[in-house]
Amino acid sequence: MIRSLRHFALGVPALKAGVDFYEAFGLETIDRPDHVAMRCHGRDQDQVVLVETGRDRKFHHIAFGTDAAGLAAIKGRLEAAGVALVDPPYPGAAEGLWFHDPDHVLVNVQAAEPEVRPHEAAPDVNRPGHYPRAGIRGCPTPDIATRPRRLGHLILFTPDVPRQARFYCALLGMRLSDTLQDDYGAFLRTGGDSDHHVLGLLHSNAPGFHHASFEMGSIDEAALGALKLQAKGYKHAWGPGRHAIGSNYFHYFRDPWNGMAEYFHDIDFIPDAFDWTPQEWTKKEGMFLWSADGPPPPDFGRNYEAC
Numbered sequence: 001m002i003r004s005l006r007h008f009a010l011g012v013p014a015l016k017a018g019v020d021f022y023e024a025f026g027l028e029t030i031d032r033p034d035h036v037a038m039r040c041h042g043r044d045q046d047q048v049v050l051v052e053t054g055r056d057r058k059f060h061h062i063a064f065g066t067d068a069a070g071l072a073a074i075k076g077r078l079e080a081a082g083v084a085l086v087d088p089p090y091p092g093a094a095e096g097l098w099f100h101d102p103d104h105v106l107v108n109v110q111a112a113e114p115e116v117r118p119h120e121a122a123p124d125v126n127r128p129g130h131y132p133r134a135g136i137r138g139c140p141t142p143d144i145a146t147r148p149r150r151l152g153h154l155i156l157f158t159p160d161v162p163r164q165a166r167f168y169c170a171l172l173g174m175r176l177s178d179t180l181q182d183d184y185g186a187f188l189r190t191g192g193d194s195d196h197h198v199l200g201l202l203h204s205n206a207p208g209f210h211h212a213s214f215e216m217g218s219i220d221e222a223a224l225g226a227l228k229l230q231a232k233g234y235k236h237a238w239g240p241g242r243h244a245i246g247s248n249y250f251h252y253f254r255d256p257w258n259g260m261a262e263y264f265h266d267i268d269f270i271p272d273a274f275d276w277t278p279q280e281w282t283k284k285e286g287m288f289l290w291s292a293d294g295p296p297p298p299d300f301g302r303n304y305e306a307c
């Protein structure tokens with residue numbers, strides 16, 4: 001049923017700090033009466049929504065896309081499960097269904113066209129026995145654009161990982177891709193073709209926002225984007241490195257309110273018909289294969305909304 005991640009929203013103390021951060025990260029701003037939307041260059045879709053609340057940062061909502069049949073099916077499943085529909089949170093909010101998940105996280109499911117992914121020519125990469133980039137310099141120039149292509153996934157804290165995973169799989173048609181031992185984490189993908197995960201769940205003593213992740217065109221773009229963020233004073237959080245779960249290269253930065261934004265490249269992709277077998281990982285093995293700055297720092301798994 002769910003077939004795309006549309007956007008996520010944060011309630012923030014003041015908009016400017018968020019706009020400055022996400023613009024430095026590589027997104028573009030659209031001002032609206034009740035919120036600010038951030039988009040990827042050339043992508044006709046809100047990816048981040050910032051709602052000014054004047055209070056500490058708090059996760060506001062998550063929005064998914066489906067087709068008309070999916071919308072009807074999800075509505076029926078919500079009714080059967082006794083999940084009440086609620087009003088949109090502000091006048092300009094997306095249409096579709098609005099409701100709360102078991103953690104009382106606000107969720108929107110809207111009718112939307114299938115996700116359009118940027119389609120770019122595959123790079124020629126020289127490696128042992130294969131030298132397709134013959135006679136051509138491979139190093140990009142320092143001024144290459146470092147623009148995220150699309151929002152790929154979102155990771156949320158929850159006090160009950162299995163309960164949340166059951167809700168999103170049973171009622172919204174998401175699928176389990178992998179888990180972390182001891183119910184510490186679960187990684188869910190959409191129906192249809194999907195990245196390895198579009199929604200991840202991490203255990204904490206309260207709900208909260210961990211990070212949002214955006215696809216980059218190369219490791220070079222991610223690295224150069226990271227240098228730009230560091231030059232503007234934003235705090236490097238972890239990376240660069242390579243996750244085992246999802247396989248993506250990563251580099252995390254702290255937003256102004258101790259949430260995180262991640263550049264990712266080369267995530268696992270699971271076609272609809274592929275018989276993917278979920279694997280249960282230990283925290284140590286699943287989190288990363290390598291990272292330039294070693295294991296995740298102590299505050300990587302800290303839920304700042306629970307403080």
Ligand SMILES: [Fe+2]
Pocket residue numbers: 153155211212213262
């Ligand atoms: Fe991530």
